[in-house]
Amino acid sequence: QVQLVESGGGVVQPGRSLRLSCVASGFIFSSYGMHWVRQAPGKGLEWVAVISYDGSNKYYADSVKGRFTISRDNSKNTLYLQMDTLRAEDTAVYYCAKKYSNYVDWIDYWGQGTLVTVSS
Amino acid sequence: QSVLTQSPSASGAPGQRVTISCTGSSSNIGAGYDVHWYQQLPGTAPKLLIYGNSNRPSGVPDRFSGSKSGTSASLAITGLQAEDEADYYCQSYDSSLSGYVFGTGTKVTVL
Numbered sequence: 001q002v003q004l005v006e007s008g009g010g011v012v013q014p015g016r017s018l019r020l021s022c023v024a025s026g027f028i029f030s031s032y033g034m035h036w037v038r039q040a041p042g043k044g045l046e047w048v049a050v051i052s053y054d055g056s057n058k059y060y061a062d063s064v065k066g067r068f069t070i071s072r073d074n075s076k077n078t079l080y081l082q083m084d085t086l087r088a089e090d091t092a093v094y095y096c097a098k099k100y101s102n103y104v105d106w107i108d109y110w111g112q113g114t115l116v117t118v119s120s
Numbered sequence: 121q122s123v124l125t126q127s128p129s130a131s132g133a134p135g136q137r138v139t140i141s142c143t144g145s146s147s148n149i150g151a152g153y154d155v156h157w158y159q160q161l162p163g164t165a166p167k168l169l170i171y172g173n174s175n176r177p178s179g180v181p182d183r184f185s186g187s188k189s190g191t192s193a194s195l196a197i198t199g200l201q202a203e204d205e206a207d208y209y210c211q212s213y214d215s216s217l218s219g220y221v222f223g224t225g226t227k228v229t230v231l
Contacts, residue, residue, distance in 0.1 A: 035220070044122065044225040045158075045166065045209050061219055095165055105213050105220060106156040108177070110165040 002026040002109045004096045009114030012086055022079040022096030022111055030054070030074035033099040035107060036081045038092035038116075048094070049081065053102055064090075086118045123148060124210055124223035131229040132200045140195045140226045142210030148221060150191035153213040157186055157195045160207045169208070170195060197228070205230045 093113040157170040170186035210223035
């Protein structure tokens with residue numbers, strides 16, 4: 001069965017960096033695009049970034065463009081989110097999520113999420 | 121700030137019908153991009169409920185149905201059950217933003 005397991009969350013000071021990881025299993029990771037989606041405490045879902053199956057195409061929400069970088073290592077079945085110059089408003093649960101296919105834009109599987117808290 | 125607007129809450133007694141709307145614009149739903157719906161039970165990750173405007177994944181009860189018209193979409197829950205109490209989000213693509221967008225979310229309460 002499909003499993004997505006995020007890690008790397010924690011408490012970090014404003015202006016610092018953090019890297020999230022998501023290990024995938026149960027499907028051919030190298031064949032699917034992947035998203036990062038976040039949810040601030042008590043708030044709704046916010047799309048963060050998406051990467052194509054081979055890593056050649058990446059797109060970001062305006063709120064994180066220039067600060068966050070999505071990447072993947074298909075040899076390790078792992079998705080990453082490098083978060084730099086963190087702000088208090090980046091505090092959220094970050095979900096790794098799998099695209100149903102490379103030609104449609106819905107998400108069919110989600111990880112359990114990892115909490116990032118940006119605070120001094 | 122989300123570009124897809126949903127009513128913050130909806131409620132109904134067990135067995136009743138509840139409808140949730142998702143209003144977008146000419147750069148997302150109105151541009152022809154599909155709408156998808158997710159259910160998020162308290163303390164859990166979201167789960168795909170409806171894809172491609174009106175299709176149910178395997179395992180989703182037929183009490184859930186979706187539709188799309190113009191710049192809006194709707195999710196209907198018929199025969200409301202206690203386990204349907206959750207937050208519901210619509211999702212689409214926005215060409216102006218060149219990115220994916222979620223609705224503001226609707227909390228469904230079973231009275």
